[in-house]
Amino acid sequence: MYYTNGNYEAFARPRKPQGVGEKQAWLVGGGLASLAAAAFLVRDAQMDGSRIHILEDSGLPGGACDGLLRPDVGFVIRGGREMENHYECLWDLFRSVPSLEVEDASVLEEFYWLNHDDPNYSKNRATLEQGASADTKNRFELSDEAALELMRLFFTPDEALYDKTIDDVLSEEFYQSNFWLYWQTMFAFEKWHSALEMKLYLQRFLHHIGGLPDLSALKFTRYNQYESLILPLVKFLEDSGVQFEYGVKVTNVLFHFLPGKKVAHQIVLERGGKPMKDCTGAEICMEWLYHLGVPESEIGTLAAQAASTVPCMMPYVTAFFMPRAAGDRPDVVPGGCVNFAFLGQFAETPRDTIFTTEYSVRTAMEAVYTLLGIERGVPEVYASVYDVRCLLNAAHYLLDGRRLTEMKLPLPYKMALHAGLEKLRGTTLDELLVRYELV
Numbered sequence: 359m360y361y362t363n364g365n366y367e368a369f370a371r372p373r374k375p376q377g378v379g380e381k382q383a384w385l386v387g388g389g390l391a392s393l394a395a396a397a398f399l400v401r402d403a404q405m406d407g408s409r410i411h412i413l414e415d416s417g418l419p420g421g422a423c424d425g426l427l428r429p430d431v432g433f434v435i436r437g438g439r440e441m442e443n444h445y446e447c448l449w450d451l452f453r454s455v456p457s458l459e460v461e462d463a464s465v466l467e468e469f470y471w472l473n474h475d476d477p478n479y480s481k482n483r484a485t486l487e488q489g490a491s492a493d494t495k496n497r498f499e500l501s502d503e504a505a506l507e508l509m510r511l512f513f514t515p516d517e518a519l520y521d522k523t524i525d526d527v528l529s530e531e532f533y534q535s536n537f538w539l540y541w542q543t544m545f546a547f548e549k550w551h552s553a554l555e556m557k558l559y560l561q562r563f564l565h566h567i568g569g570l571p572d573l574s575a576l577k578f579t580r581y582n583q584y585e586s587l588i589l590p591l592v593k594f595l596e597d598s599g600v601q602f603e604y605g606v607k608v609t610n611v612l613f614h615f616l617p618g619k620k621v622a623h624q625i626v627l628e629r630g631g632k633p634m635k636d637c638t639g640a641e642i643c644m645e646w647l648y649h650l651g652v653p654e655s656e657i658g659t660l661a662a663q664a665a666s667t668v669p670c671m672m673p674y675v676t677a678f679f680m681p682r683a684a685g686d687r688p689d690v691v692p693g694g695c696v697n698f699a700f701l702g703q704f705a706e707t708p709r710d711t712i713f714t715t716e717y718s719v720r721t722a723m724e725a726v727y728t729l730l731g732i733e734r735g736v737p738e739v740y741a742s743v744y745d746v747r748c749l750l751n752a753a754h755y756l757l758d759g760r761r762l763t764e765m766k767l768p769l770p771y772k773m774a775l776h777a778g779l780e781k782l783r784g785t786t787l788d789e790l791l792v793r794y795e796l797v
């Protein structure tokens with residue numbers, strides 16, 4: 359497996375790998391990662407669908423992107439996904455999955471047309487004090503010291519951030535900025551989360567900095583992701599003959615450890631259902647109505663009579679973001695494994711960021727391409743972090759339009775900045791600094 363980008367490999371169709379007709383694939387879990395792996399096996403490895411088995415503990419596919427119609431209470435889903443144009447692996451997948459809604463279109467086309475015609479943005483980014491606008495004026499309001507802190511984090515090597523929290527590297531002054539308000543409310547980061555993950559997010563989504571204040575950075579599916587992504591993907595897989603088994607919990611995978619390789623040879627499983635706790639959602643609804651600014655005297659009645667709120671428990675939902683270090687997560691294909699791979703949020707792959715649909719699909723693609731020796735590169739993580747235009751554009755927005763020379767810097771920094779800018783005068787880089795209004 360290797361990484362690639364650009365059109366050349368994007369449109370290349372890999373040939374069938376040798377021996378694929380004799381292989382079987384067993385995927386643990388029916389979440390997006392496993393569904394994606396199955397689709398790459400069908401499309402790129404050209405494995406017969408009947409040789410692919412998905413073992414899912416619960417009663418329906420989709421994992422975190424679940425969706426369940428409970429006639430007594432309503433339609434239940436966990437969370438909604440913010441998406442973007444540079445989910446390279448995810449869109450590579452969904453270009454091949456037929457839409458259930460739009461005739462003769464793929465899910466990608468349906469999504470593209472929808473976001474083209476109805477782009478996302480917010481007229482009121484945040485509210486405070488029972489519904490009053492936070493009135494952020496689309497500004498980041500980073501002080502010079504806070505901007506420097508953010509810049510230092512951006513350039514810190516991964517190793518120096520292992521097991522550090524955001525609080526270890528950013529100060530109270532930074533938390534006062536609108537940047538932190540946007541960041542927290544968009545990505546669910548808390549101060550005790552991983553500083554490394556925050557840096558990776560900064561780099562990964564650098565090209566969207568300008569769209570954070572009004573949410574124009576984001577794209578959305580027409581409905582929830584269960585209906586808009588999972589259902590078409592499951593239909594595509596079922597039509598291809600992929601075998602789904604629900605109510606199956608995998609409890610172990612047994613290996614033969616041979617010289618130089620590890621071979622998975624048995625999946626241990628239990629059949630039966632994982633039970634949900636019954637509880638009322640009325641208090642959750644009341645809390646939410648209070649924050650929206652609904653008159654307090656009406657809240658109780660509205661929560662009881664006008665809404666049906668079904669609590670969903672996600673006790674580990676931000677566990678992804680806890681401080682981590684190299685070696686905490688297994689590689690997608692651990693050293694020596696010839697027929698076994700880890701998919702999804704807790705497998706390790708460079709440069710991409712967890713808690714994303716893209717990560718699930720990317721690890722799936724890497725696993726299939728590695729184990730099957732697919733003759734095509736996996737699209738690399740979008741390289742905006744290496745694009746000087748994106749860096750300068752992000753700096754422009756982060757400084758709310760201030761020039762570099764207007765920053766209040768310690769004297770040695772200021773002298774170095776002036777000397778550097780003097781050296782660049784008249785060069786192409788100088789032109790870029792002017793274009794992005796940094797000088």
Ligand SMILES: Cc1cc2nc3c(=O)[nH]c(=O)nc-3n(C[C@H](O)[C@H](O)[C@H](O)COP(=O)(O)OP(=O)(O)OC[C@H]3O[C@@H](n4cnc5c(N)ncnc54)[C@H](O)[C@@H]3O)c2cc1C
Nearest residue numbers: 387389390391415421422437439440607608702714715718
């Ligand atoms: C609330 C929330 C908000 C999110 N927001 C965004 C967002 O804005 N943008 C974005 O891109 N991504 C977002 N994500 C992330 C993205 O939705 C998930 O990372 C992705 O869907 C995970 O897919 P997965 O297949 O890797 O794992 P999962 O969806 O967790 O699937 C794993 C499946 O395996 C099954 N399983 C587990 N153990 C066993 C076993 N032993 N035997 C059999 N089956 C088993 C489970 O029942 C489950 O169905 C969000 C996630 C959540 C929860």
